[in-house]
Amino acid sequence: MTVADRAAAGFHQVYAQPPAGRWAAPGRVNLIGEHTDYNDGFVLPFALPLRTVAAAAPQPGETWTVWSELTGETVDFGAAEVTAAGRVTGWAGYVAGIVWALREAGYPVPGARLAIASDVPLGAGLSSSAALEAAVLAALADLGGLDLPAEAQPRLAQRAENRYVGAPTGIMDQSAAIRCRAGHALFLDCRTEQVEHIPFDLAAAGLAILVIDSNAPHRHVDGEYAARRNSCEKAAALLDVPALRDVPTDNLDDALARLPDDETRRRVRHVVTENQRVYDTVDLLRARQIQQIGPLLVASHTSMRDDFAITVPEIDTAVEAALAAGALGARMTGGGFGGCVLALVEADHSDTVANAVTDAYARRGFTAPTHTTVTPAAGATRLD
Numbered sequence: 001m002t003v004a005d006r007a008a009a010g011f012h013q014v015y016a017q018p019p020a021g022r023w024a025a026p027g028r029v030n031l032i033g034e035h036t037d038y039n040d041g042f043v044l045p046f047a048l049p050l051r052t053v054a055a056a057a058p059q060p061g062e063t064w065t066v067w068s069e070l071t072g073e074t075v076d077f078g079a080a081e082v083t084a085a086g087r088v089t090g091w092a093g094y095v096a097g098i099v100w101a102l103r104e105a106g107y108p109v110p111g112a113r114l115a116i117a118s119d120v121p122l123g124a125g126l127s128s129s130a131a132l133e134a135a136v137l138a139a140l141a142d143l144g145g146l147d148l149p150a151e152a153q154p155r156l157a158q159r160a161e162n163r164y165v166g167a168p169t170g171i172m173d174q175s176a177a178i179r180c181r182a183g184h185a186l187f188l189d190c191r192t193e194q195v196e197h198i199p200f201d202l203a204a205a206g207l208a209i210l211v212i213d214s215n216a217p218h219r220h221v222d223g224e225y226a227a228r229r230n231s232c233e234k235a236a237a238l239l240d241v242p243a244l245r246d247v248p249t250d251n252l253d254d255a256l257a258r259l260p261d262d263e264t265r266r267r268v269r270h271v272v273t274e275n276q277r278v279y280d281t282v283d284l285l286r287a288r289q290i291q292q293i294g295p296l297l298v299a300s301h302t303s304m305r306d307d308f309a310i311t312v313p314e315i316d317t318a319v320e321a322a323l324a325a326g327a328l329g330a331r332m333t334g335g336g337f338g339g340c341v342l343a344l345v346e347a348d349h350s351d352t353v354a355n356a357v358t359d360a361y362a363r364r365g366f367t368a369p370t371h372t373t374v375t376p377a378a379g380a381t382r383l384d
């Protein structure tokens with residue numbers, strides 16, 4: 001059964017009625033631009049063909065009921081749970097967070113029944129939480145006839161995650177889940193939220209993106225993410241700029257000289273050089289030179305490993321093995337401390353690269369990785 005069929009079947013089973021509609025939102029990989037979003041910088045994600053689907057129908061009053069195929073659990077909440085942040089926890093907190101954020105922004109949110117099914121793996125760094133937020137947001141906005149343009153939705157979903165769930169993430173994942181276009185990468189300015197859809201036709205160039213899930217256990221992800229964000233914000237204050245995005249690349253050495261310690265200098269160097277790599281990647285894609293972006297992906301990975309210190313041995317092993325097997329470029333994608341690696345490969349070479357990574361894992365005694373090739377898909381949409 002497709003994910004959309006599973007959502008509809010779950011809805012029927014739990015509520016003994018058909019849904020009024022189904023809304024889908026994708027997971028994402030980030031081609032380049034890591035930990036730049038909360039520094040007001042630039043990112044270049046694209047949406048995955050893997051999606052989360054919310055089947056939904058209105059229900060009377062200020063009450064919400066949500067079922068998930070993942071746990072088989074049904075969670076109910078009412079106005080009391082969405083007047084203050086954090087009252088619903090676990091996976092349903094992302095749903096309650098969207099209701100909370102909509103209400104906070106003054107929207108009259110309709111009561112609703114929802115059934116959620118998903119093909120986006122959890123904990124793989126492919127943004128399953130943003131896919132859930134975006135699918136639920138699209139469903140509630142349509143059911144309530146809310147005047148909520150797509151451009152305004154990522155900030156609202158991010159607020160749900162930051163304030164209701166309590167995860168201090170930036171705006172990349174929600175923007176990707178909502179605003180991506182099929183066949184394109186999303187060049188997003190995280191300060192202005194301006195986007196440019198950059199054509200990313202891998203097949204025409206004879207290329208593929210291989211996504212390798214490291215299957216590494218996530219280690220201290222939340223605490224380390226918050227710590228990186230804090231160092232960046234402290235560094236921006238020391239440099240007397242609103243955000244690290246405001247440190248120009250050609251001024252980097254001066255900026256670094258004004259910082260008090262080596263660790264802070266490394267964090268800043270990652271963010272400033274990563275923003276530049278996003279620009280350089282976009283320039284190459286605009287010139288239809290996809291195969292030339294490999295060295296930028298590799299430089300991004302090195303910077304995440306050595307300066308931002310967010311990789312783990314399984315991830316570095318995957319990148320090294322992919323490159324040794326002929327990948328044109330490879331890097332970790334997402335927040336770090338586990339998750340996925342993406343490799344740019346010649347289309348007919350993706351099995352060779354994937355097998356080389358599997359062999360390298362076996363040699364190191366790591367849990368076997370999993371892999372898939374992906375093409376850029378569309379953002380959130382109503383299915384029916």
Ligand code: GAF
Nearest residue numbers: 034035169170171172334335
């Ligand atoms: C996670 C966050 F949710 C994003 O906002 C972003 O910071 C990313 O890590 C790192 O680039 O996915």
